Amino acid sequence: ASNAYGNSVGRLVRLAVIILFIYAGLLGLTGLGFKIVPGGFLPTQDRGYAIVFAQLPDASSLDRTQAVVDKISKIAHETPGILNTVEFAGFNLFGG
Structure with a gap:
């Protein structure tokens, strides 16, 4: 039973690391989006x-x-x- 528990925890930790990398990538894309998209609330054509x-x-x-x-x-x-x-x-x- 403890071996199964250890395996489960190991998989969750590996999954958490993958999710953290995905999250960091999404944060980076969000920052890039803020730099590319015009910063004003109203469009420049207004x-x-x-x-x-x-x-x-x-x-x-x-x-x-x-x-x-x-x-x-x-x-x-x-x-x-x-x-x-x-x-x-x-x-x-x-x-x-």
Whole structure:
């Protein structure tokens, strides 16, 4: 029984060494990936645009819609990093 136990432990130790080498290789590939892939969170093609839609209930007045658009614009202007905004009220980009 102790001989079987010793053999089992020996196999597990050898397997652990193999797994450690595989793990080290994967860590190396991960580090290489970080060097190759651009580091920025946003892709370099990003133009810095944000499009925001606000959907009010059907038959909402244009004045009510404009008030919501103005509030969104105010929040945007108070957000650091936003340089300017363009707003359109009463326009549905999706044609509905």
